[in-house]
Amino acid sequence: MSEQQQAFIQMISNRLGRPMPTEKPPHPFKGAPDFWKSYELDLEQRIELFRDNWAKAGGHSHRLSTMAEVKQFIVDHAQSLKARQILQQNQPELLALRLKEQLPTCQVTTWSPGNRDELISQAASADIGIALVDQAVAHTGSIVVTSSGNTGRSVSLLPTVFIAIIPVERLKTRLGETLATFDGRPRKQFPAGIHFISGPSRSADIENDLTIGVHGPGVVFALLIG
Amino acid sequence: MSTSKGVSVTERAKVALNDEFLRNAVKYTTEKLRDGKRQASSEQGNWEEWRERGRQIRLHTISHLDYYLNQFIENAKANGVQVHFAATAAEAASITLGIAQKRQARTVVKSKSMVSEEVHINETLEKEGMESIETDLGEYIIQLAHEMPSHIIIPAIHKNREQIAELLSKEAGETLPPDTTILAGFVRKKLREKFLEADIGMTGCNFAIAESGSIVLFENEGNARMVSTVPKTQITLMGMERIIPSWDDLEVMATLLPRSATGQKLTVYMSGISGPRREADSDGPEEMHIIIVDNGRSLQLGDPDFQExxxxxxxxxxxxxxxxxxxxxxxxxxGPYSGPIGAVLKPALQKNVAEWDDIANASSLCGACYEACPVKIPLHDMLVYLRNRKVKEGHKAAEENLGMKGYAYIMANPKRLRRVLRLGRVGQKLLLTDNVIKAKIGPLKGWNQYRHTPGLPAQSFREQWHSLDQELQQTRREMDETIKARLEKERTQRGKGGSHS
Known part of the structure; x- marks a missing residue:
């Protein structure tokens, strides 16, 4: 512990009028109230609630059955949006779609470790970013993505359009179910960036007038699979 | 800056009261946000239980702040973060400047942070020749106007579309129409370039999770994600009290904060950042600093009136x-903080009572702030404690002092009171119109500015009492026995103390 840290913490203990506790203080009110922890919806209800929340926030959602349908959806949209650049995470489920072959006129880039400057500039000029999400939350209409060598933060942030693919079994009822997966996770497996996304980028800073797509993607698709 | 030293809240309020656009804009926006909160909290259900849980978590954390802050620091360091400590705003500014100079930064992009408003970070960096840009749309607008935020969530609440178009047109070098989509589109394009060229990204910190050493940011635009994704260096300014113990506790804060602020179920982005990028990551900061800022916060610790x-x-x-x-x-x-929380925070963060202005008087003590607060801070009580401390330290208006002394002198003696009242009835004859006094003179100057003073009645209550009492004696009946017994019982109970229902 640095001297400065020690002095800062000591100052707090002094003001609180006791020495710093050496053991973890008992925390009886940790997390959500008990009644909330038993709140659970079945799969179809979760899907319906997620889609409802996502739409209210200004996002689009579709329920698809297979990854083959996902492929068709992306190809159709890339063509109708006249997308020239697509950026996808380096995830086996996405690579299996073989988008490069499906969209010969499009530049399809896959995220990869250790290629910072080039990837960020690709992301900044990309029309569409595509990611398979880690988790999703029905109650708040959110998806959860995390950073790693194969999954960049920029993919869900810099392109104009973002497509999030959600295998339905990853869709939870409550926010707490997803947060609990980070409590106690070992440091080595802890991602540097954990991002909850609940719709398109928005602002109401000019005369309370809602504007979509201020800095992040203005068009977001959630594709629920299964 | 639209605020200047030495001017009182009353003086500034007079200017604001004459600005009709401002008053309408503030009314419209606050009502909209309030309705949003009402709807979101009732949709969530059991709101009181959530508030109580939020209060308990915050109370627990603050009363063990030494333990949890230390745990946070240890974990953040283990994540690879460089942690700094700032006792004052000036120290926070100089630490930030030191990092920026070491990195030979030319451009700094910032996401919204109230602590950075306390620290005046933009001015510090700009004085040293660095460009420091606010990237939240509202903050960017008020930075161009050289003003402070006038609302904690909607900083440019006081600016209309035309004024904003004018400010942005200057930046664009061409005339932009007052159209929200076009104005926001210009800002998106302009700031996108800045995100990509910036050397340093600065963020605030909504919550800091002790168990994993993570900071959590809530935002809607995506600019906080930008500044923590693209630049190679990240500096986070964090108030020392931002701590919560665990990710589990974040669920409660994430339930309370967006619903109370804007009526959203969750902000569009909620990001947990746990240290600089991992070795394999291709984006995110390579170097991350967290500056833990005190700046008067620790003065509240151990103070029973203000710790909350x-x-x-x-x-x-x-x-x-x-x-x-x-x-x-x-x-x-x-100051950077306004409304009831600002009226308490501004003086509370300053040790020297002599420097407090009349801010604690900017409240009707109605308690609506407490009712609205998601963690149940008794702000209206704190405003009374502040007034109390100010008076105890001898800081009060000379007229008030004189008035109180006079009141004590008159009220201490019934004969004196009778004589003064009689004199007053004679004296007021010159001033009465329709049985009220309208003249703005002497001690009635302030009062009569907005209302009239009723005249003294021909007979005071004290003078009427003799005949009133006789009347009562004649009409008084014995109290119903059951009621009497119940009241007696309650009175003895009351003596024992206990809780209010």
């Missing part, structure tokens, strides 16, 4: 509920 002030989660619900804020707007408070 540190529970604040900066949602702005108290501003939207406050009848005074709605009339005078944010700039009247003369």
């Amino acid at each position: 002030l540190l529970n604040c989660i900066r949602c702005g619900a108290c501003l939207n509920a406050c009848p005074v804020y709605r009339q005078i707007g944010g700039h009247s408070y003369g």
